[in-house]
Amino acid sequence: MNESRLTESEEQFAEIIWQNEPIGSGELVKLCEKKMAWKKSTTYTVLKKMCEKGIFQNEDAVVSSRMTKDEYYAKQSVRFVEDTFGGSLPKFLTAFIGNKRLSKRQAEELKKLIDEHEEGES
Template sequence: MSTPKVFESEYRFCLILWDHEPIKSRDLAQLCEEQLGWKVTTTYTVIKRLSERGVIKNENTIVSSLVSKEQIQTAEIEELVEKKFAGSIPAFLTAFTKSQQLTADEIQEMQQMIDRFRKEHPDD
């Protein structure tokens, strides 16, 4: 099953939800008003939309997520790499590292990920 699409304003809503779940819908609406400047009706519309798409659930006015932050982030990166870099991770990393200065620790962490992948997938 693929991760449902979450748009930018919905993602900001989900960040609040992930930090406070499970949460009563009225309390969530209050947080969205404070942090996003949303009206209560906007929050309830987003709750309904995300519930219909299987991102969250709203049972007895208690809202909780069905999709994790990591799942949403992974889906977004996969979509970005596919759309902008024709699915090429090396092309994505080349573009990314041209505009971002990596620290020695970040480079080491990336190398460890590559080494771990090679160990787990020796025939790839």
């Protein structure tokens, strides 16, 4: 998949699709006109671009996702950690937590996640 970061307007467009899918392309045009003041040509141009990125598909004039909202944002989170912290999850967590204190429950949840994803463990 060739997805990359979405612009603000592309994210708004994606949200419309994720909230209404599967959606007919004609209905999508109407929603985009109402919510974003887009013309039909703009909607179809952006839809084509998003399909090329592998996020959506338009088959038989029905638009649906090839990547869920959660999948898209998970990939963006990974990319952010890679780009900003050299892929180091500990550096990211240190920056994210800062001087805050974790509650006992939060610490337990993090320990559980680490145990579940530790290499060599089955």
